[in-house]
Structure formats: C-alpha cells, structure tokens
Amino acid sequence: MNKIVEKENFSEKVVKIVVEAPLIAKARKPGNFVIVRVGEKGERIPLTIAGADVSRGTITIIVQKMGVSSTKLCNLEVGDYVTDLVGPLGKPTEIHNVGTVLCCGGGVGVAPLLPIVEGYKKAGNRVVTVIAARSKDLLILEEEMRKHSDELIVMTDDGSYGRKGLVTEGMEEVIKREKVDECITIGPAVMMKFCSLLTKKYEIPTMASLNSIMVDGTGMCGACRVTVDGKTKFTCVDGPEFDAHKIDFDEMMSRLGGYKEEENDKMDHFQN
Amino acid sequence: MERSEEYIKNERKQEWRVELQKLTKAKDRMAIERVEMTEMAPEERIKSQRVEVNVGLTKEQAMLEATRCMDCVNPTCMEGCPVSINIPKFIKNIERGNILEAASVLKETSALPAVCGRVCPQEVQCEQRCFYVEKLNLPSVAIGHLERFAADFERESGVISVPKIAEANGIKVAVIGSGPSGLSFAGDMAKLGYDVTVFEALHEIGGVLKYGIPEFRLPNAVVDVEIENLRKMGVKFITNYIVGQTASLDDLREEGYKAFYVGSGAGLPRFMNIPGENSNGIMSSNEYLTRVNLMGADSEESDTPILRGKNVVVVGGGNTAMDSVRTAKRLGAERAIIVYRRSEEEMPARVEEVHHAKQEGIEFLTLTNPIEYIADENSRVKQIKVQKMELGEPDASGRRRPIPMEGSEYTIDATVVVVAVGVSPNPLIPNSVEGLEVSKWGTIEVVKDKMQSSIPEVFAGGDIVRGGATVILAMGDGRKAAKNMNIYLQEKYLSNKVEH
Numbered sequence A: 001m002n003k004i005v006e007k008e009n010f011s012e013k014v015v016k017i018v019v020e021a022p023l024i025a026k027a028r029k030p031g032n033f034v035i036v037r038v039g040e041k042g043e044r045i046p047l048t049i050a051g052a053d054v055s056r057g058t059i060t061i062i063v064q065k066m067g068v069s070s071t072k073l074c075n076l077e078v079g080d081y082v083t084d085l086v087g088p089l090g091k092p093t094e095i096h097n098v099g100t101v102l103c104c105g106g107g108v109g110v111a112p113l114l115p116i117v118e119g120y121k122k123a124g125n126r127v128v129t130v131i132a133a134r135s136k137d138l139l140i141l142e143e144e145m146r147k148h149s150d151e152l153i154v155m156t157d158d159g160s161y162g163r164k165g166l167v168t169e170g171m172e173e174v175i176k177r178e179k180v181d182e183c184i185t186i187g188p189a190v191m192m193k194f195c196s197l198l199t200k201k202y203e204i205p206t207m208a209s210l211n212s213i214m215v216d217g218t219g220m221c222g223a224c225r226v227t228v229d230g231k232t233k234f235t236c237v238d239g240p241e242f243d244a245h246k247i248d249f250d251e252m253m254s255r256l257g258g259y260k261e262e263e264n265d266k267m268d269h270f271q272n
Numbered sequence B: 001m002e003r004s005e006e007y008i009k010n011e012r013k014q015e016w017r018v019e020l021q022k023l024t025k026a027k028d029r030m031a032i033e034r035v036e037m038t039e040m041a042p043e044e045r046i047k048s049q050r051v052e053v054n055v056g057l058t059k060e061q062a063m064l065e066a067t068r069c070m071d072c073v074n075p076t077c078m079e080g081c082p083v084s085i086n087i088p089k090f091i092k093n094i095e096r097g098n099i100l101e102a103a104s105v106l107k108e109t110s111a112l113p114a115v116c117g118r119v120c121p122q123e124v125q126c127e128q129r130c131f132y133v134e135k136l137n138l139p140s141v142a143i144g145h146l147e148r149f150a151a152d153f154e155r156e157s158g159v160i161s162v163p164k165i166a167e168a169n170g171i172k173v174a175v176i177g178s179g180p181s182g183l184s185f186a187g188d189m190a191k192l193g194y195d196v197t198v199f200e201a202l203h204e205i206g207g208v209l210k211y212g213i214p215e216f217r218l219p220n221a222v223v224d225v226e227i228e229n230l231r232k233m234g235v236k237f238i239t240n241y242i243v244g245q246t247a248s249l250d251d252l253r254e255e256g257y258k259a260f261y262v263g264s265g266a267g268l269p270r271f272m273n274i275p276g277e278n279s280n281g282i283m284s285s286n287e288y289l290t291r292v293n294l295m296g297a298d299s300e301e302s303d304t305p306i307l308r309g310k311n312v313v314v315v316g317g318g319n320t321a322m323d324s325v326r327t328a329k330r331l332g333a334e335r336a337i338i339v340y341r342r343s344e345e346e347m348p349a350r351v352e353e354v355h356h357a358k359q360e361g362i363e364f365l366t367l368t369n370p371i372e373y374i375a376d377e378n379s380r381v382k383q384i385k386v387q388k389m390e391l392g393e394p395d396a397s398g399r400r401r402p403i404p405m406e407g408s409e410y411t412i413d414a415t416v417v418v419v420a421v422g423v424s425p426n427p428l429i430p431n432s433v434e435g436l437e438v439s440k441w442g443t444i445e446v447v448k449d450k451m452q453s454s455i456p457e458v459f460a461g462g463d464i465v466r467g468g469a470t471v472i473l474a475m476g477d478g479r480k481a482a483k484n485m486n487i488y489l490q491e492k493y494l495s496n497k498v499e500h
C-alpha cells in the first residue's frame, strides 16, 4: 500500500500523482517504470517513473485515462492508497555524452521523456526537445522540459499552441539545421514509427520506448513481446527501450489492440 | 530428515504397530479394493474455475484404505519419495484412527503436505514403488489421497500445531521468492530461531501455487493456511519487492541480512519461435494462467481481461498444459484441444490430470506439432498449421524422439492458443548478483545436498536450480538449504559446532 501525497490535474484526461515509494525513489534510473494496481480486483498496469524525490521518498507518475485501470488510478485523491506498487522495472536508458541529442515526445509520452531529457542534459549533451500534443489543453510538462533542454519546440496538431504540425515536422527541421548524434522517441506507437522512419532516412541512431501490454512486468508472462531485429524480445525485461530502426512497429501496434474488445467490455461494465 | 534404516525398522516394531500388523491378515488386506476418490461431476465442475475436482476421502474411506498397507519390513515406497516421508508410519496412524498423529508424521518431512497430497506425481514416485505395484501387480495403496486426507483433517480440525520455535538468535536471513521452496525454507529457519523475511516480486505470496496451479486442483485457501502458519511462527512477508531491482543483495546486506535463500523459480516462458507466434490470441501458459488464477480474470468483477474462444488450442503435454486446457474449458470453450508432439505415454503431466481432462471433454491431438500460425486481417490468430509426428529412437530424456512426417500438414481452427512448452529459470537474480555461478541453462550452480552457491552466504533451490521441476523437490531443497545454512551461520556467527 502506497500513499498518494500530491495530485495535479494536467488536463481532463491527464493526471500527475506523487506517491510514497522510498525504495523505488532511491533505486530508479531514467527509463525505469513501475507496475501499479488499484483495488483488490485491480489490473496490473505499467507506468513510467517521471521523477523521484529521494529525500521525501516519493516518485511521480503521470497517467492518462485510457480504460478502467488508468481511470481508477486517476480517480484516487491525496491521502488515498495505491493497492500495489512494484519497481523499478525495465532497463534504464543508456545515457552517455554523445554530442547533440534530439528528444521527441508525444501525448502522455512526454512524461517518461522528462527524466531522460534531464539525464542527457546532466551528462553534458546539447539537448533539443520536441514535444507534441493534439491540442493546447493536452500539452503537458512544457515548463519542466524547457528548463532541462537547450531548446524546446512545441507542436500541436491543430495549431492551438506552439507550431501547427506533427512531431516529425519539428524534428526534420532540427535535423536539417544541425548535426544530431542520437534521437529518442516516446509516444503513441504510430508516432514512434514515423519518427523512426525519419531518423532512419538520416541515419541517426534512435531509441524508442515501447508501451506494450504487460501483466507481471518481470519477464514471467510474455504478454509484452515485440519483434526487434527479427527476434522476439520481452519489453519489460529486455526493454522498454529498443533500437527504433529494428522494431517491428506494425506488429507492436496490432498487439496493443490484442485485448481491445475485452477492455471495452470492462469499461462498459465499470461505467454502468 | 534423513533417518537410518535402523530407526525405521525399530519404529516398525513399536507396540501399536505390531498390534495393528496382527489385527488384519495380509490376505484380507490384499482383498480390499483401492479407494476411489470422490470427484465433482465433470459437467458440473467445468462451470467454475474455483470448484475443486477431488472432494477428498471420508475418515472411514481413509481408514479402510490405510488397512490395505502391509506395513512392509522394507517399505520401498519411501525410496520412491523424493523427501523420504515415513509413509508406513503415517498410514498406520490413519489405520488406527489417529489422524492428527498421521499429520504430524507427514510434517516431520514435508512442509506442505496438503499441497503435496494434491499435486505430487505419486504414480511415478511413492505409489510406483509400492509393494502392491512391484510385487502383486495390483493398484498401489493410495498414498497421495491419504496424505491429503491427513493434512486436510488437521487443517479442518482447527488444531493445527504451530511447531516449537527455538529461542531467537537475532540473525536475519532473507528469502527471495515465496514459492514452495522459499516457504519451506522459511519454516525451517524460523523453527531454528532465525529472523526470517520473505521477499516476493508479485503482490501475492505462494509462487506457482497461486499464479500457476488453478484452484480446481489446489484451492488458495489451502495455501493460505500454510502461509498463516508461517506468520504465526514469526516469518515476515514483503510483497511487491523484487530483489535485484527494488533493492540489491548488497542493500539487504547493509540492512543486516546475514544469508540469503534464492527460491526465485523458473518463471521465464519458452516459445517455439515459429511463424506467426506473436499474433494476437497466442500467449504463454504463464500469461493465461496468471490472468485467471492471480488476477481473477474468470470473474466479471476483475479489471483484468482474458481472451475467450470457441476453439482453444493448448500446445504441450505437461501439468501446465493440462491446467491451461482445463481452464479454457471452464472459460467456456466449446472445443479445448491439447496438441502434443509425442504420444500420451510420454506426457509429463500427472496421470490423474490427464484422466480428469478427458472426463471434462478435452480433446487430445498427440503426435502432432504446430509449425505455423495463420492470422486474420486484424492479426488475430484463426488457424494453426500442424504436422503429424512419429516416434523414433529414445533421446537424452529417455523418451522416444518425435520425428516430423513429411507431407502430413493440415490446419486446425482456433482463436485462442496457449503455448505451454516449458519454462526457463528466472534471470532476475542470476543477472543482478555478481559472482554467482550460473550454468549455461541459466540455473544457479550449487553444491549438491548443501544447496550452497558460489557465494558462501547465498543458498538456492527449487526451480531456479533445477529448471522446471516439482513442488516436492522445490520443498526438499528448501529444507536441505535450511539445514546447511544453519550449520554455516552457527559456525560463523555463534561459534557453535553443529553436528553435520
């Protein structure tokens, strides 16, 4: 049982939660995630650790309402308890000083990107960050990102804020303008697929952080398997980050829909 | 644990045993027919994942069955038991109606008799070596059923004896993993006076006993009683704690833990790496069973989804495959089919499970192997291409090797496929502990019989050492490790010489 000590609504659908987890706060590295369960009938869902405060013994997670489980979590208030919280899971991001790093985040994927941006900056890189959202009210963590990046480009699909256009447009502009040594992309699977196609064209090494469906998060079930370089990998223990140019994104996207009907039934059941 | 032949022989000569031996003639004992376990009717039990198939014996049934046992001078059944339970002694206690005493005989050797009575493959262990089988060519004494009866009787009587605990010695030991191996180790160490904490990665205690083996075979309540008992003995449990991730072994050393027992199991599912295997609707048995058994996905109320299908195919022939296919039936499959590449004779599953599966209408396609999965336009599996097999020469496992038959391919319709072709050791601990010697299969190397690893204060046992094995072996390892860790710690910290 872990107590929620802080909560902030970023938008109608996106919530920031700060929760007590002293050991995880101490052990976590950028790129790590946790598995959370709400209620005795609750599902185990993976969420990236967006930040941690070792002295307070807390971690920050940023959650988007998708279905039953994320909604239940978003509905908890300060003082409530998360039934189960386990982590840190996954391999941390391999952060080195490589020169210029282009960090691209879309939607709620901006949250897991934050500690990575911080890490790259700390390691002495020039960090150019592109964040994107469908519209202004869905944009998150702009200030935090600006603080830790050398340059921040904001894109919205509808042009309600920043520049109008997709994340890839902002990326290409940077790539054409200056030498980019490494790229990292986190967001919806389609977005990562197109980021990856773009950087492949320019031959820029790129990592993508995958948000596969998971159960245990410890390598026990294989629900999270993806094909990377023709081989089956488990996202939770072999990832979540992989060489984007080698990921089979089409398979990954179809696997994300593997429980769609069943999840929708659960949502109907929950709402009624 | 190990008892001399001498001791066994002398016990057999105790007055009450001699009296019982004289009470019934051998001929009359042999004339009794082996007891039939009462079972829930197949058409009823397949309606629920949580109704136990075997009802258990009545006291009368058990006492009569116990009368069949000859109390042999040379009880070969004990040689067949991986932990050498004093079988005739517990059975003769049942015969004289002293059931609680029978239960305590079981507990001398087995930490979890109610579990073992239900899940041990007795037909290839004790029962196979029973005098009735070896010499009379008759059905063995129902040792497994009797074991279950004694353990259940004790549990239901409400007078479970909490074992005597030695005076606390203040030495902290950590157990990694709460499967049968970790639990039995924890129990023995608590009895010896150690301060024992069990760390478990999942949100539930019990390992495979909870997330793998379904409740229709092993009710959670049976396992929970054992865990409760350990709590009463002072064992502490910490869930949601992955040693090597949440904190390292070194962190635990800093917290004062003096020794470690790794019972982290063989949690890594294997796949076959055939085309189409990552299509939707195809999953490992671990995923399938975890969703249902641990997450309760068979119930509407659970937030965890499960895939149901009219036709469900399960690939494999072990206990895991049987558990998966019978779960599929209970989730409403019209056809639930086992596809296994060898013949029924080679199936590693317990004979009773295969028998129960057949009663429940499970179809068996043996000598058949999947070679490809065919998916629909939404990447959901719709058909399996299989190939017929024939048996050739015996392989390394002693079983006849299956050989594909050219041109025998055909397809089976299925929208859910469960792959149950084995597991590999959980790599979390081997990967995170420096200096730990690991075999090329990923199992932790230990000194046999001591269960001590290449790091002196780290002991290991169960599936992480053996690969996928059995509950009783995992448990036996835990007990052996406790005995040897005690010797190690006594000598190191308390300067006590312990008899080896």
Ligand SMILES: Cc1cc2nc3c(=O)[nH]c(=O)nc-3n(C[C@H](O)[C@H](O)[C@H](O)COP(=O)(O)OP(=O)(O)OC[C@H]3O[C@@H](n4cnc5c(N)ncnc54)[C@H](O)[C@@H]3O)c2cc1C
Binding pocket: A033, A043, A045, A046, A047, A048, A049, A061, A062, A063, A064, A065, A066, A067, A068, A069, A070, A071, A108, A111, A112, A210, A211, A212, A213, A214, A240, A256, A257, A258, A259, A260, A263, A264
């Ligand atoms: C390593 C990792 C890190 C993650 N980090 C975050 C995070 O920091 N913040 C956050 O909000 N989410 C994150 N996610 C995604 C999050 O786990 C899912 O959104 C969540 O499990 C959805 O559960 P649900 O029951 O609410 O929705 P469901 O009922 O499971 O799903 C609702 C709908 O969304 C689809 N869906 C399910 N899972 C996903 C997914 N992973 N991605 C896209 N669509 C999905 C379903 O097909 C369904 O149509 C992460 C996932 C992974 C694997």
Ligand SMILES: Cc1cc2nc3c(=O)[nH]c(=O)nc-3n(C[C@H](O)[C@H](O)[C@H](O)COP(=O)(O)OP(=O)(O)OC[C@H]3O[C@@H](n4cnc5c(N)ncnc54)[C@H](O)[C@@H]3O)c2cc1C
Binding pocket: B119, B120, B121, B176, B177, B178, B179, B180, B181, B182, B199, B200, B201, B202, B206, B207, B208, B209, B212, B213, B241, B242, B243, B244, B263, B264, B265, B266, B267, B289, B319, B320, B323, B350, B426, B428, B429, B461, B462, B463, B464, B468, B469, B470, B471, B472, B474
């Ligand atoms: C479906 C199924 C059916 C079976 N049926 C039978 C049967 O009928 N009869 C029989 O004898 N055997 C059966 N077996 C095999 C038997 O269950 C195993 O051999 C036995 O459970 C092994 O016990 P263990 O304690 O070594 O490991 P497990 O039971 O696997 O427990 C290991 C535990 O360690 C935890 N863990 C792993 N790593 C860490 C870490 N780093 N930190 C903290 N915790 C960790 C895991 O989460 C798990 O809970 C079956 C197995 C399965 C999967």
Ligand code: SF4
Binding pocket: B068, B069, B070, B071, B072, B075, B076, B077, B078, B087, B088, B091, B129, B130, B131, B132, B141, B143
């Ligand atoms: S071998 Fe069979 S008959 Fe003999 S003691 Fe064992 S159970 Fe009884």
Ligand code: FES
Binding pocket: A213, A214, A215, A216, A217, A218, A219, A220, A221, A222, A223, A224, A225, A234, A235, A236, A237
């Ligand atoms: S989530 Fe189960 S193996 Fe990755």
